[in-house]
Amino acid sequence: MALEVTGKLLTNTWYCILRRSFTSTAFKNEKYTNTSNNDMPIEMENPFVKEKAQCILCKLNIKPDYKNTKLLSQFVSPFTGRIYGRYITGLCKRKQEAVVKEIIKAQNAGFMPYYNKDPIYLEDPKLFSPDRPVRPHDF
Ligand SMILES: [Zn+2]
Numbered sequence: 001m002a003l004e005v006t007g008k009l010l011t012n013t014w015y016c017i018l019r020r021s022f023t024s025t026a027f028k029n030e031k032y033t034n035t036s037n038n039d040m041p042i043e044m045e046n047p048f049v050k051e052k053a054q055c056i057l058c059k060l061n062i063k064p065d066y067k068n069t070k071l072l073s074q075f076v077s078p079f080t081g082r083i084y085g086r087y088i089t090g091l092c093k094r095k096q097e098a099v100v101k102e103i104i105k106a107q108n109a110g111f112m113p114y115y116n117k118d119p120i121y122l123e124d125p126k127l128f129s130p131d132r133p134v135r136p137h138d139f
Contacts, residue, residue: 055092057099064098066105069112075099081116 057064064072075084083103086096106112128134 055090055095057091057095064095064102066102066109066111068102069106072099072103072106072112076103076112078116079119081114 056062062071066072075089076082077084083100086093089096089099091099103112107114
């Protein structure tokens with residue numbers, strides 16, 4: 001099959017390509033091609049609406065747990081052992097209270113330390129290997 005357009009012959013494949021491009025889904029979408037009143041504004045949601053502010057734990061839907069010490073230790077100072085306040089962590093009030101409660105629970109359970117080593121002692125030589133606490137002896 002061949003169509004004559006402005007004196008030139010279009011082969012069947014070119015006709016199919018042209019027809020497919022003009023009848024694609026973008027042209028069929030009623031949202032963008034409103035034939036009855038083309039000059040009217042398009043109905044769309046407000047692009048300037050601000051995203052709802054959420055803390056990181058609410059956004060990722062994380063519930064603080066006393067067994068998850070890797071998460072909880074991020075809210076504790078590594079130098080002083082102090083639990084950071086809300087102005088540092090940026091958590092909402094409910095999650096901050098839950099984090100503090102779980103940190104204290106983890107400390108009572110022995111999963112987290114109460115006190116941290118003073119940073120000036122961090123460079124001290126090891127007296128024994130933590131992997132093999134018994135020192136080698138003759139007998
Ligand atoms: Zn929150």
